Amino acid sequence: MKPMKEQTKITQWGNSKAVRIPDNVVEQLNLKNDDELSVTIENGAIVLTPLAKKPTNIHELFDGWIDDGVRDAEVDWGAPMGNEFRE
Incomplete structure (x- = not known):
């Protein structure tokens, strides 16, 4: 991922503030509309x-997912211990 430096500004949006994220940042991170982001504060940023x-x-x-065709054998769970179904 190449380093980049962009500028934007805080604007009013209803009762909150909003920041626009430039398209090239969104594309580089492969983000889509309605993707969720966590917001944290680290070292004043x-x-x-x-x-x-x-x-x-x-x-x-x-x-x-790609099927590798490997199948495990049946697992032996031991003798019945209670009211398990028996054939």
Whole structure:
């Protein structure tokens, strides 16, 4: 990631303040609209950090997964200890 220095300013937005993030910063970080960021203060600086996106469905959960074809054998959990189902 190449270092960059940009300028922006604080503006009023409803009852809050807002800062615009330049497009080239958004693109370099691969951010999208509605991505969530954490806001922290470190050494007198405002630090915005993208939060990891949580999957909302099974397709997102396994997006990019490649099946390696490896299958484990059945696990032996030992003898029944209570009212487990028996065949």
